[in-house]
Amino acid sequence: MSEKEELPSLKELGEKIKKAKKTSLDSEKKDSAPTPGAMHVSIDLLAGVIGGSFVGYYLDKWLGTLPLFFIVCFFLGIAGAVRNIMKGIKNSNKYGDEK
Amino acid sequence: MSEAHNPLHQFGIRFYTEMPDIFGLNLNFNNSALFMLLSALTIALFLTLGMKKRALVPGRLQGMVEIAYELVAGMARDNVGNDGRKYFPFIFTVFMFVLTCNLMGMMPYGFTVTSHIAVTFAMASVIFIGVTLIAIVKHGKHFFGFFLPHGTPWWMAPLMIFIELFAYLARPISLSIRLAANMMAGHTMLKVIAGFIFGLGLLLGWVPIALLVVLTGFEIFVAVLQAYIFTVLTCVYLNDAIHLH
Numbered sequence: 001m002s003e004k005e006e007l008p009s010l011k012e013l014g015e016k017i018k019k020a021k022k023t024s025l026d027s028e029k030k031d032s033a034p035t036p037g038a039m040h041v042s043i044d045l046l047a048g049v050i051g052g053s054f055v056g057y058y059l060d061k062w063l064g065t066l067p068l069f070f071i072v073c074f075f076l077g078i079a080g081a082v083r084n085i086m087k088g089i090k091n092s093n094k095y096g097d098e099k
Numbered sequence: 100m101s102e103a104h105n106p107l108h109q110f111g112i113r114f115y116t117e118m119p120d121i122f123g124l125n126l127n128f129n130n131s132a133l134f135m136l137l138s139a140l141t142i143a144l145f146l147t148l149g150m151k152k153r154a155l156v157p158g159r160l161q162g163m164v165e166i167a168y169e170l171v172a173g174m175a176r177d178n179v180g181n182d183g184r185k186y187f188p189f190i191f192t193v194f195m196f197v198l199t200c201n202l203m204g205m206m207p208y209g210f211t212v213t214s215h216i217a218v219t220f221a222m223a224s225v226i227f228i229g230v231t232l233i234a235i236v237k238h239g240k241h242f243f244g245f246f247l248p249h250g251t252p253w254w255m256a257p258l259m260i261f262i263e264l265f266a267y268l269a270r271p272i273s274l275s276i277r278l279a280a281n282m283m284a285g286h287t288m289l290k291v292i293a294g295f296i297f298g299l300g301l302l303l304g305w306v307p308i309a310l311l312v313v314l315t316g317f318e319i320f321v322a323v324l325q326a327y328i329f330t331v332l333t334c335v336y337l338n339d340a341i342h343l344h
Contacts, residue, residue, distance in 0.1 A: 039277075039281075040277070043273050043276050043277045043280065044269070044273050046273070046276060047269040047270075047272035047273030047276055048265065048266070048269040048273075050269075050272055050276075051265060051268045051269040051272045052265055052269075055265075055268065073265070076261050076262060076265045077265050077269065079262045079265065080262050080263070080264070080265030080266035080267075080268070080269055081265075081266070081269055083262055083263065083266040084266045084269060084270075084273070087266075
């Protein structure tokens with residue numbers, strides 16, 4: 001007798017738990033990217049320059065226009081690096097404010 | 100200066116077998132491959148032995164395994180969210196492999212696999228290509244909107260696309276250089292300071308020894324920290340791929 005009465009309530013409870021779990025897991029996500037220090041920023045800058053130079057040099061080698069794309073991609077690489085650094089600092093500022 | 104005193108000698112690749120090249124590739128077994136194999140075996144042993152008992156109240160070894168699991172699980176949840184659960188096995192593998200390789204390098208006579216940019220760049224490019232494929236499969240055409248930030252004036256759009264493209268391309272390079280440079284710098288510094296001990300002799304030699312003890316502890320900290328940063332950045336890139344802004 002009592003088992004029959006309990007069954008639907010258990011099902012409801014299970015659904016409630018599922019719902020609560022889902023919302024708690026969704027809300028727990030937060031941006032906690034590592035705070036960029038001096039090393040972090042300098043390596044970002046280095047990577048941008050190296051990446052840009054490589055792409056530019058091999059584009060030139062392929063197309064036979066040696067100084068053109070090398071110079072253009074070198075500066076684009078620097079701009080991309082600065083963009084990465086800006087993003088990193090913005091992220092850490094946001095994280096710092098929430099703290 | 101003899102070769103053994105060269106601080107960079109520890110990063111040399113030594114081949115153990117002498118096979119002819121296969122399709123122009125040198126596939127001989129070297130010390131880097133040996134230590135990668137050792138790291139993989141250590142991870143397998145650590146995880147299987149640690150979880151063998153499956154005790155409700157964990158012992159020491161099981162506690163260590165659980166701490167590693169919880170750390171990576173928390174990292175994946177914080178940085179990627181609920182959608183990142185699918186990729187947890189990969190993230191955990193990356194973390195354990197980088198961590199064990201870094202710590203293997205701190206062993207006497209050890210070789211630091213992650214001090215070679217060839218190794219770290221291979222790992223970073225696998226992550227980069229995988230993350231890009233996930234983004235393209237998940238978002239299709241919308242993925243290319245990632246290269247145009249919101250609120251860009253129309254006359255800036257052609258330039259911004261290229262700048263964002265290069266910022267995206269710089270990711271695997273910065274990921275690999277960060278790990279390799281940190282590991283290599285630390286180990287070179289340890290060797291240089293160890294060289295001072297013999298140079299200064301009995302009278303003053305204890306000063307660099309004291310410094311070396313502190314630096315060895317610091318290097319172990321850096322090994323763990325760099326494995327953590329490598330994994331967190333993997334999570335951040337994965338988050339960008341899954342959520343696109």
